[in-house]
Amino acid sequence: MNKLGFGFLRFPMDGDRVRYDILTPMVDAFFAAGGTYIDTAYPYLNGKSEEAVRETVVKRYPRDRYLIANKLPGYDVKTYEDCYAYFEESLKRCGVDYFDVYMLHWLDQKHYALAEKYDEFRFLRELKASGKAKRIGFSFHDTAELLDEILTKHPEVDCVLLQINYLDWESEGVQSRRCYETAVRHGKSVIVMEPVKGGTLARVPEKAAQILKALDPERSPAFHALRFVQSLPHVEVVLSGMAAVEQMEENLLQVEPMTEQELELLRQAAEAISEATAVACTGCGYCVKHCPKNIAIPEYFRLYNENRQMPRHAWKQKPAYHEIARERGKASDCISCGACEKKCPQKLPIREHLAALKEVMEG
Ligand code: SF4
Ligand code: SF4
Structure with a gap:
């Protein structure tokens, strides 16, 4: 199995300029290995992410060869009509006339209140009814209780985008496991973001690296992080930003679900990483x-x-x-x-x- 999706939040840039010379071969390698799912959002890289989707994917591949997921910055919406304005601009920037998945970006307590205020779930339902979005959902950064509340009130969503990785699995702050179990209980498909926690699980401290070597000495720490989330049965897609073709080739390898013994090694690695991490920053840059x-x-x-x-x-x-x-x-x-x-x-x-x-x- 391989559930890799190509996340267009982090890819090679030179200042403000997209490194198409690196990104385009990566997209080709992704499709050649059977990948289909491309993830972007209106605010990513100040619009450069959506433009890169148009240039590397939409202009170069037939529409039935890929799925594009995009997201509405619902927290910046001031009127209901704004939702449509953002959506139309995203379609234009990406060069398509529908999205395969359309989500509300980054729901937490505060943004969820705004989503209700501006009736953004109604907007999602309208998009789906009109065929402009094939599936609808939201990305989420808050507690499992809030996720439960939203999914109870809005059973119409098809999928949720959750931060899941082996370091955050039992964390009180991110609540990866509890959020995953909540989404599954509501029958939602789960898409994963931050499987490598913004690179934290790619560059691990020495003690953790030694533990991971026992899993497979040939593979990088990032490979084990991706394998962990792919092993979760209700995970449909695992998004990863990538920096080079070589990295992508490893990420696209077929993997087997992890055994209980392997999961125990990951728990030990997580402990070693937590001890050696001063700040659990994912490097997203939103701040x-x-x-x-x-x-x-x-x-x-x-x-x-x-x-x-x-x-x-x-x-x-x-x-x-x-x-x-x-x-x-x-x-x-x-x-x-x-x-x-x-x-x-x-x-x-x-x-x-x-x-x-x-x-x-x-x-
Ligand atoms: S500190 Fe900034 S870059 Fe780090 S996780 Fe928070 S918003 Fe993202
Ligand atoms: S100046 Fe304000 S925004 Fe900048 S780091 Fe300090 S608290 Fe954060």
């Missing part, structure tokens, strides 16, 4: 554009985690931090306005982490 000080939050958190995992390499991490800070705000520039935290799907106490990071990187 950055709202920061008045242009602080490079995900880049700093990545260096901070590396520092926790390899303190002996502080001589590398600190210069890298100061290099980024030449053009971006430093952690010590934070004015504690809290704008970033309102946008963080992981609900991280960003200000607190920046204050601690400042001591390490600037001290």
